[in-house]
Amino acid sequence: MSGVVLAALLLILIVASLYLFVAKPYWFPVLASVHGGSIDSLFSTVLVVSGIVFIIVQGMLGFFVARYGQSGNERASYWHDNPKAEAILLISTAVILTILVFMGQRVWASIYFVDAPADALVIQVTGEQFSWNFHYPGPDGAFGRTDPKMITSANNIGLDRSDPPAKDDIVTVGEMHVLAGRPVKVRIRSKDVIHSFFLPNLRVKQDAVPGMAIEVWFTPNRPGAYEIACAELCGLAHYRMRGFLTIDDSQENFNKWLQQKAAEQ
Ligand SMILES: [Cu+2]
Structure with missing residues (x-):
């Protein structure tokens, strides 16, 4: 095949990739949390840096095959060892990757190594085959005792209703409400x-591991209705773990929902 044809194919590859990146026909779902902005901008930075490298490398490859391989049967000259070129490529790659890694560490630390504010709303999330259970502490702010022995089909998390703090607790299945602007800590x-607790719009994804209680916190900031998913293939009906997250715009609406759920049980 003539080098010119290969160069033309490479050009199409570059233009198509650039189009996908600039026009963003397939991109992230709408952002609805405070910390998500830093994740998205880091993602874009990595994509821009690797995109520039991609265009340079593919562009040079296209240029060389078109310029020196028109008839398709030329022989390339071969040589061994070019310490200068190797040093330049190695060091520049190492520097770029190290900078990107440190940028990623900073974002990670700002999300995972910072404690949730004391006034955060705490919600206990329990994954099971195949649904998400949400446990709210109710007006007293304290969670009631749970016991695996008390789990029944009507009591998914084994909440002991005879425990005083459990009296006002609220348990929902597949339905979670939070309040815009108020930090949330999920356990x-x-x-x-x-399983993996996944809130795509909030850029939250955390594994749910049997025997562990893992906490993450975030601040929702865009009222609306969003999706909850399980991001770990956890069995045949994995897809059925889809749930619904509502970010309420006011304390009144949030309280109204809590009262309605309390009345239902
Ligand atoms: Cu699951």
């Missing part, structure tokens, strides 16, 4: 296998 558990 994630699993009853059976490994």
Whole structure:
């Protein structure tokens, strides 16, 4: 094949990739949390840096095959060892990757190594095959005792209603409400296998591991209705773990929902 044809194919590859990146026909779902902005901008930075390298490398490859391989049967000259070129490529790659890694560490630390504010709303999330259970502490702010022995089909998390702090607790299945602007701390558990609590719009994704209570916190900031998913293939009906997150715009609406759920149980 003539080098010119290969160069033309490479050009199409470059233009198509650039189009996908600039026009963003497939991109992230709408952002609805405070910390998500730093994740998205880091993602874009990595994509821009690797995109520039991609265009330079593919562009040079296209240029050389078109310029020196028109008839398709030329022989390339071969040589061994070019310490200068190797040093330049190695050091520049190492510097770029190290900078990107440190940028990533900073974002990670700002999300995972910072404690949730004291006034954060705490919600206990329990994954099971195949649903998400949400446990709110109710007006007293204290969670009631749970006991695996008390789990029944009507009591998914084994909440002991005879425990005083449990009296006003609220448990919902597949339905979670939070309040815009108020930090939320979720305590994630699993009853059976490994699940992954995923809030795509909030850029939150955390594994639910049996025997562990893993906490993550975030601040929702865009009222609306969003999706909750399980991001770990956890069994045949994994897809059914889809749930619904509502970010309420006011304390009144949030309280109204809590009261309605309390009345239902
Ligand atoms: Cu799951």
